[in-house]
Amino acid sequence: MKKPKDGAPGTTEQSPRWEGPKETRPRGYMPAKDDPERDRDAAGENLKDPHRGKLSDAGKTKGD
DSSP states (O other): OOSOOOOSTTSTTSOOEEOSOGGGOOTTOEEOSSOTTTSOOTTSOOSSSOOOOSGGGGGGSTTO
16 A cells, blocks of 8 residues: 555545554554654553553563
C-alpha cells in the first residue's frame, strides 16, 4: 500500500491512525487527528510525559 485509505471510520476501508512519533509512522498509517506530543490521551499521557508508575513502565520511551 503506497498511500493510506481514508474510508468510513471503523471499517476496513479506512487505514488506522498512528498515535506515536511522526518519525516512526509506518507506511500506510494515517496521521493522528490531534498532536500526540502535546495533547493528552484518555489515560492522561502524551509522548513528552508518559506515566511511569511501575518498574515495567520504564521502557515506554526511548533514551531513558
